Structures are given as structure tokens and as C-alpha cells.
Amino acid sequence: MDEQGEVKVKNPWHRPAFIFLAAFIILGIVIMVAISVVQNKPLPQKYKYGIVLDAGSSHTSVFIYEWPAEKENNTGMVQQKHTCNVKGKGISSYDADPDGAGKSLQDCMVEAKQIIPAHRHTETPVYLGATAGMRLLKMKDEAASEKVLTSVEHSLKTYPFSYQGARILSGQEEGAFGWITVNYLSENLNKPTGTLGALDLGGASTQITFIPQQDIESNDNSIDFRLYGNDYHLYTHSFLCYGKDQALKISMSKKLVSSHAAYKTDPIELRDPCFHPGYNTTKTVQSVFNTPCIKAVNFSSGYISHVGLGNWSQCQQSIRKVFNTSRCAYSKCSFNEVFQPSVDGQFGAFSAFFFVMNFLNLTSDSLATTKQKLATYCSTPWGKIVKNHPGTKEKYLSEYCFSGTYILTLLEDGYNFTSENWKDIHFIKKIRDSDAGWTLGYMLNLTNMIPAEAPDTPLMPYGGYVTFMILFTLFILVLLLLAYLYFRQSSRKAQKGII
Ligand SMILES: Nc1ccn([C@@H]2O[C@H](COP(=O)(O)OP(=O)(O)O)[C@@H](O)[C@H]2O)c(=O)n1
Numbered sequence: 001m002d003e004q005g006e007v008k009v010k011n012p013w014h015r016p017a018f019i020f021l022a023a024f025i026i027l028g029i030v031i032m033v034a035i036s037v038v039q040n041k042p043l044p045q046k047y048k049y050g051i052v053l054d055a056g057s058s059h060t061s062v063f064i065y066e067w068p069a070e071k072e073n074n075t076g077m078v079q080q081k082h083t084c085n086v087k088g089k090g091i092s093s094y095d096a097d098p099d100g101a102g103k104s105l106q107d108c109m110v111e112a113k114q115i116i117p118a119h120r121h122t123e124t125p126v127y128l129g130a131t132a133g134m135r136l137l138k139m140k141d142e143a144a145s146e147k148v149l150t151s152v153e154h155s156l157k158t159y160p161f162s163y164q165g166a167r168i169l170s171g172q173e174e175g176a177f178g179w180i181t182v183n184y185l186s187e188n189l190n191k192p193t194g195t196l197g198a199l200d201l202g203g204a205s206t207q208i209t210f211i212p213q214q215d216i217e218s219n220d221n222s223i224d225f226r227l228y229g230n231d232y233h234l235y236t237h238s239f240l241c242y243g244k245d246q247a248l249k250i251s252m253s254k255k256l257v258s259s260h261a262a263y264k265t266d267p268i269e270l271r272d273p274c275f276h277p278g279y280n281t282t283k284t285v286q287s288v289f290n291t292p293c294i295k296a297v298n299f300s301s302g303y304i305s306h307v308g309l310g311n312w313s314q315c316q317q318s319i320r321k322v323f324n325t326s327r328c329a330y331s332k333c334s335f336n337e338v339f340q341p342s343v344d345g346q347f348g349a350f351s352a353f354f355f356v357m358n359f360l361n362l363t364s365d366s367l368a369t370t371k372q373k374l375a376t377y378c379s380t381p382w383g384k385i386v387k388n389h390p391g392t393k394e395k396y397l398s399e400y401c402f403s404g405t406y407i408l409t410l411l412e413d414g415y416n417f418t419s420e421n422w423k424d425i426h427f428i429k430k431i432r433d434s435d436a437g438w439t440l441g442y443m444l445n446l447t448n449m450i451p452a453e454a455p456d457t458p459l460m461p462y463g464g465y466v467t468f469m470i471l472f473t474l475f476i477l478v479l480l481l482l483a484y485l486y487f488r489q490s491s492r493k494a495q496k497g498i499i
């Protein structure tokens, strides 16, 4: 019965102010938990897609990119989802059969239809960019180059995607978009860190692009843009005919023209230090001279007997003749009277720079060691090389000694890299699972996915937000606990006072 007396005690929990406070705190917690649950719920991610066809001189590759729909303006959000290599040669080789160029894209475009979800097809942009192979075809036969472009356009329009055009990129665009790609993927663009120079070696042209320390003395080599609120002032140059396949033709043609004996024999004998000893293959004169990169010459025979000597230093001597370094109208030049500031900073060297150096296992040595290893490789008998690489096509296999030596000579004698800054050249294929190359930069630019000004950033970064919510919840729980202890104590005191 005593206890019934307690009921009459004025319990502090029943004071309206305390009830109000408790309800308020509980409401606060409920709201906060609700917000956290909604904000952090793993939403079914909505992806968008884009397709870029890289119509190179040697082959065409189809790149499919994807990005989360809500984050398209953030750096590093676009990723390569899939690539497909078109069977056969590059579109510029279809000059005599333009319809074949369009047809060649079929298999890869059907694959793209299967990979991209059907409900996204109509909004997925498709771009085709052609590079140096088509630049050369345009020089040789403009009508044929137009027919090839029309053929690929007709072909691409038959798919459910949003066709955005097929065109030949300028060398400057190719260089600049390659630079944007590597710096976007490395997330250099919205940070105060340095940028990565871009070195791209193709079959028919090569590009060098970087931010120089000095003024750019020729307008042709200067590109300016504003990305994420930063101004970039780039040096870029594309050397047409200095891709590795055209450079090989130029180099072979120079050897043929300078060896007088060659004119008299049938077939013409070409003793070549850039090919392995024991290599001996008959080629047509046409296969070397069929390019606007070389002046036509009359020979006694239509055939060449291409004989390997495997002498690296003689090979390098012969390749040096491909670069004209005798004249320069600027404070500094690379070669062929082209202005180039001193190379500066770190460089990503991709495409054939990577393929060749990776094949030769020369991606991480000093310049001196690279030369030594390459000399040994070039002097290895052809029979042994073939035996060691049974899976590799002999045409490609036979050219690695030349290509490796060409790369070294281009970088050292052409672009003026030295044994000190050789380590700043990083031979790369991919950055964060996306290929280094011009295609991603091209798409980012055409879809306006790199804003000139930095996009609004959230109040807190995601990690900071979660930490804040957890700490704040804990703080309120502690407050609740303290309040509970306090009121329990004061209610006990009140009880004792009554008794
Ligand atoms: N796996 C591969 C793929 C391409 N390549 C070479 O990389 C070069 C790619 O050039 P490309 O077709 O993009 O030609 P451009 O139009 O860029 O000059 C060609 O010389 C190919 O033979 C290679 O060496 N290994």
C-alpha cells in the first residue's frame, strides 16, 4: 500500500518540458536515421553510354564507355566498359572498295548492341574519328577518302544508337585529346598537381603533347583550354608519316635509293641492319613506295630481296637519316624544322610506344640498358626469334628490332629526351582500366562532360558526411543517456524527500 503513495509523487518525467525535450530528441534521431538511410541506400545505379570508333591507319577499334548518369561532370567518372577490334585493316585500306569499310564495322557494332542495355540505345552517341591513315588517303586521293567516310557513315546509321558523325581528326586534335584522356584518367585536372605529357605512336603519325616551361613560339603548336576552372596552355605536334609503319617505309626507301648497286640487281637487294641476321624475304617495291610519304622512284625490278643484318648501331644510324635536324627557325626544334620546347615533367607513352617496348620487355630500364638489350635483341638470329615467339605473326615479329630502335631514336634524337629524364617516360597501355589514347578525350569534349568551371561540390565529401552523421548520432545518444541518468537521480531524490 506504501507504494500506492508513490504514485502521488510528482514525477519529474511527467513535467511537460521534459516530455517535450525527449520527444524532440527522439524525433531528431528518427529524422537523421531516415536521411542516412535514404542518402546511403544503394540506388540501382543508372549508367549512360557512349561509343567511339578509333579508325587508325592499321586497324579500327570500337570503344564503349560508361558513366553514372548523375556524376557525368566529375573527373574520372567515365570508364571504358568494352573494346572490340574490327577484323582486317584500317578503313583507309578500303580505298578501292569503300563499301567494305562500312561492312567491316558490323561485328563490333552488333557486339555494342548486346553490351549496352536496349533502353539506352537511342540516347547513346556514336562518334567515328579517323587518324593519319585517312589523312594520307585524303592527300593521295580525296574522292576515295570521302567515299570511305560516307561508307562508314551509312553503316553506323543502321544501328539504333545516336549517330554523331564520322570525320578525320587533325593532328593537333589527336594530340590534345590524348593529353586530356591521360590527365582525366589520372585525375590531374581538378587538382593542383602536375599534369602528364602524352606521347602517342601510331602506324602513320606520332604525337607529342605537354605543358612546356617556356613560350610556344609557333601558333600551330599551341592549344589552350579551360577545364574544371583551370587554364591549360599546351604544346602539341603531330608528325605525319612518322608513325612506325610509315617510318619503316621511309627508312627502307632511303636505303634503297642510296645503295646504287640496288638499281642493277633483280630483285633489288636491300641489306638492312634493322632486321635480324638470317631474315630474307621478297617484298614488292610497291609495298614500300605506296605512300604519299615517299617520292616515287624508278627501279630496275618490281621486287626487293630484304636481307637482315642485325646490327643495332648501324640500324640507329640509318634511322637518324629519317629525322632532319639541320635547320631550326626557332629557339629550339625537335626535327624537320618543327618548334619544340624542352620536354618537361612526366610523360605517358602509349599506343605503339607501349606495344613495342612491352613486347621487347624494355618498359622499365635506364636508357643505357635499353640500348644494350635492344642491340642484343637485334643481333639474335631470325630463326631463334621465330622459335621463341610461335604465336606472333612473322610480319610483326620481324619489325620489332626496327620499331624499338625507331622509338629510341625518336625519343632521344627527335624529342630530345636524355638519359636523365628517360625515367620520366612511362610506357603505359591503360590507366585505371581504360586505354590511353585520344578516343576518351574526344568523347568527353563532344559530350561537354568536362566543364570549363569546377562543378559545385557537395557540402561535405561522402566519407566526411557519413563520419559526421555517426558522430552526431553518438553525441545525441550520450546526451539522452545523461539526461536519463540525471532525471532518474532527481526523481529518486524527490521520492526520498517525500518518505
Ligand atoms: N597489339 C598491337 C596493336 C597495334 N600495334 C601497332 O600500333 C600502331 C597503331 O597505329 P594506328 O592504327 O592507331 O595508326 P595511326 O592512325 O594512329 O597512325 C600500328 O603500327 C600497329 O601495328 C601494335 O604494335 N601492337
Ligand SMILES: [Ca+2]
Pocket: 056, 057, 131, 201, 202, 203, 351
Ligand atoms: Ca592511333
